[in-house]
Amino acid sequence: MPERWMRSTLKDIRQYYDPKYTDVVRMDTSVNVLGPNPVASDVLRECETMDVNQYPKPYSDGLRESLASFYDVDPGMVIVGNGSDEVLDIIFKSFLEWGEVVVTMYPSYSLHSWFVKVNGGKVKEVDLTDDFQIRPNEVLDTEGKVLLICTPNNPTGNTFKVADVERIVKEWDGPVIVDEAYGEFTDTSFIPLTSRYDNLIVTRTFSKAYGMAGMRVGYLIASEGMTDIMNRVKIPYSLNRVSERMAMAALDKRDYVNRIIDTVDRERPRLASELKRLGFEVFPTETNFMLARSPMPSEELTGALADRGVLIRDFGTKRMLEDCIRTTIGTRELNQLLVERIEEVLSECQ
Ligand SMILES: *Cc1c(COP(=O)(O)O)cnc(C)c1O
Numbered sequence: 001m002p003e004r005w006m007r008s009t010l011k012d013i014r015q016y017y018d019p020k021y022t023d024v025v026r027m028d029t030s031v032n033v034l035g036p037n038p039v040a041s042d043v044l045r046e047c048e049t050m051d052v053n054q055y056p057k058p059y060s061d062g063l064r065e066s067l068a069s070f071y072d073v074d075p076g077m078v079i080v081g082n083g084s085d086e087v088l089d090i091i092f093k094s095f096l097e098w099g100e101v102v103v104t105m106y107p108s109y110s111l112h113s114w115f116v117k118v119n120g121g122k123v124k125e126v127d128l129t130d131d132f133q134i135r136p137n138e139v140l141d142t143e144g145k146v147l148l149i150c151t152p153n154n155p156t157g158n159t160f161k162v163a164d165v166e167r168i169v170k171e172w173d174g175p176v177i178v179d180e181a182y183g184e185f186t187d188t189s190f191i192p193l194t195s196r197y198d199n200l201i202v203t204r205t206f207s208k209a210y211g212m213a214g215m216r217v218g219y220l221i222a223s224e225g226m227t228d229i230m231n232r233v234k235i236p237y238s239l240n241r242v243s244e245r246m247a248m249a250a251l252d253k254r255d256y257v258n259r260i261i262d263t264v265d266r267e268r269p270r271l272a273s274e275l276k277r278l279g280f281e282v283f284p285t286e287t288n289f290m291l292a293r294s295p296m297p298s299e300e301l302t303g304a305l306a307d308r309g310v311l312i313r314d315f316g317t318k319r320m321l322e323d324c325i326r327t328t329i330g331t332r333e334l335n336q337l338l339v340e341r342i343e344e345v346l347s348e349c350q
Contacts, residue, residue: 216239
């Protein structure tokens with residue numbers, strides 16, 4: 001029985017969300033709804049002549065330097081990886097002793113606790129308030145080694161108060177991760193604070209606003225004291241050369257990223273008011289997705305929408321998110337399609 005050979009602390013772990021639908025409109029993954037980043041096809045063409053027999057640079061120096069100049073930090077403060085998921089994995093591998101605790105917020109991104117467990121750690125969750133804000137006193141009173149904060153928060157969509165997060169970074173005795181996977185959609189970032197606080201690690205990704213989820217590129221920015229440790233632990237060569245070049249091109253050519261930011265800013269209030277009209281409770285968001293409480297059981301709603309060719313994400317079984325769904329904020333057309341399908345489902349259920 002292979003199951004009895006499995007590491008005992010991992011037995012409750014399950015495979016990740018992997019819907020088996022084909023030919024559906026995906027509004028469940030919060031990627032860029034304008035389609036793939038237009039730099040992609042150019043870079044892929046250029047890569048036709050690439051010498052694939054050569055390894056990439058082990059620490060992806062080219063992309064690290066591009067990111068460093070983009071954010072005006074030292075290249076030594078940047079680590080890139082195979083998605084920000086790998087970058088999170090590197091952090092836990094570097095800092096967590098067996099059985100040590102990572103403090104996270106609830107509700108937040110479910111893969112966070114998965115990475116902690118896979119790396120032998122334990123998760124302690126501190127509930128957010130009813131309006132999904134962080135509780136600094138409770139967080140600081142919770143014992144743990146590493147602290148993980150996601151702002152803007154997935155799946156709730158809101159950002160936490162800057163002063164709350166900064167106070168926590170200042171007072172927490174250990175590494176603090178701020179996951180900014182949706183940072184491009186807001187004006188606030190904790191990246192500038194990485195030169196002030198040497199325990200702060202900010203992670204970001206090319207998967208969402210940059211429209212390159214399929215290429216798997218993410219990065220972190222932290223003090224060199226922290227990156228020195230993590231570079232010793234990181235798998236060398238984990239980012240392939242094609243992805244690295246594409247990320248550099250995407251960083252450079254920004255009109256598409258600016259266009260999605262404008263699209264989301266324009267469509268967010270329209271989608272919110274449409275969902276409210278249909279009886280949803282809509283939560284404020286500063287990202288390209290929206291959390292809303294459905295007037296009918298969310299599991300039935302998402303199932304019926306999937307049968308009609310539109311995937312959104314069901315969070316209804318989670319505490320504090322009863323009957324909540326999360327949808328990507330689409331283009332005008334996509335949102336219209338979603339709203340029409342929801343109307344159909346609601347009228348059939350009456
Ligand atoms: C999508 C997402 C990530 C993962 O990003 P990748 O770079 O694709 O691995 C990390 N954190 C949050 C909160 C996300 O929503």
